[in-house]
Amino acid sequence: MSSERVLVTGASGYLGSHIVQTLLNSGYNIRATARPSKVANLQASYTDVYNTEDSQRVQVAPISDLVHGEFPEIFEGIDALIHVASPLAGREDPDSTIKTAVEGTLNMLRQAEKAGISRIVVTSSIATVMNKVAETSDATIKDSDWSSALKEDVIKTGNPLLIYCFAKTAAEKAVWEFADAHPHVDITTINPPFLYGPFAPTQKFPTFDPSALSTVLLIHQIITPDGPFPPNADHTDVRDAAKAHVLALKAPPSSLVGRKRIFIASPHSLDFATITHFIAEKRPALKDRLTQTTPPTMMRDRAPVDFARIEQVLGLKKADFHDVEDTILETIDQLVGLEAIWKSAT
Known part of the structure; x- marks a missing residue:
């Protein structure tokens, strides 16, 4: 068992x-x-399973202010950082959302570097290229691609999702500026699309909270009669995205493989008409509650990521990804179970 401790x-x-x-x-x-x-x-959820008097495998520490806080104590004894935290879409005004994404990320990087941590993985998003690689394009996404959206134009739209996408783009650009200024720190960004799949055992949902469901809400809408479909077919299983982050900790250094800006997505097709028929076949009890919305016609059925690059840097092969049918069914089964909990709470 590794003695390394990772800050997440x-x-x-x-x-x-x-x-x-x-x-x-x-x-x-x-x-x-x-x-x-x-x-x-x-802390209680992890202590019950993983911690003993002699071994504290999971420690949980509070951070109340990611942007301005100073918390050197949380970096003590840490070997690597995986920075996932990011403001959610629509929770703050546009300027605050963008500032929190950028400054919160930079604050973590600066404090990690000061503490001597040289391996850092940052969660970014495929949204950082999405108006560069058009919906109609089948061109493979490159690590040199970036969204060309302008801050003032995005803010004018008032669209929380577009503002979130710009915030992720601005935050990741700040990451690479930091990396250029600190070449002794080895940084990887993982850039996934929509994430689907079951929740981890530590996540509990005693009541229905759409914002807490993250992108799983998009799957819940498919089993809602008037629910909309997701806006595009780009996706991957959340467990595959998590695995990519962990594999990045042992990836070759940038000096050998170049800038490690890794776009990750499922290699499997996601066609919404096919998926609804599949759900009706495999879960006939849900047939009458499937969305009646007409499935959108998509110009592509998966994100055009570079799987050779993913394998080169992370060692993750196409065959290692979850099948989309399994991902969708496991997600729906868990949601149906949660619905019973939500119903009993009302």
């Missing part, structure tokens, strides 16, 4: 929870951060 920010979220679980399964020790209100419950 945003550990109570959808992806963060899976990253912690994957790290634990891979033998790492964890120091997870979360908002102060979530620390006690999160």
Whole structure:
């Protein structure tokens, strides 16, 4: 078992929870951060399974202010950082969303570098290229591609999702500026599309909270009669995205493989008409509640990522990804189970 301890920010979220679980399964020790209100419950959920009097495999530490806070104590004894935490779409005004994404990320990088941490993985997004690589394009995404959206134009739209996409782009550009200024720090960004799949065991949902469901809400809408479909077919299983983050910790250094800006997505097709028929066939009890919305016609059925590059840097092969049918069914089965909990709480 590895004696390394990895610091994971945003550990109570959808992806963060899976990253912690994957790290634990891979033998790492964890120091997870979360908002102060979530620390006690999160610590208890891990302590019950992983911690003993002699071994504290999971420690949970509070961070109340990611942008301005100074917290050198959370970096003590840490070997690597996985920074997942990011402001959610629509939670703050546009300027605050963008500032929090950029300054919160830079604050973590600066403090990690000051503490002597030289391996850092940052969660970014495929949204950082999405109006560069058009919906109609089948050109493979390159690590030199960037969205060309302008801040003032995005803010004028008032669209929370577009503002979130710009915030992720601005934050990642700041990451690479930091990397250029600190070449002794080895940084990888993982850039996934929409994430689907079941929640990690530590995530609990006693009541229905759409914002807490993250992108799983898009799957819940498919089993809602008037629910919309996701805006595009780009996707990957959240467990595959988590695995990519963990594999990045042992990836070759940038000096050997170049800038490690890794776009990751499922190699499997996602066609919404096919998927709804598949759900009706495999889960006939849900047939009458499937969305009646007409499935959109997509110009592509998966994100055009470079799988050779993914394998070169992370060692993750196409065959290692979850099948989309399994991902969707496991997600829906868990959602149906949660609905029973939500119903009993009302």
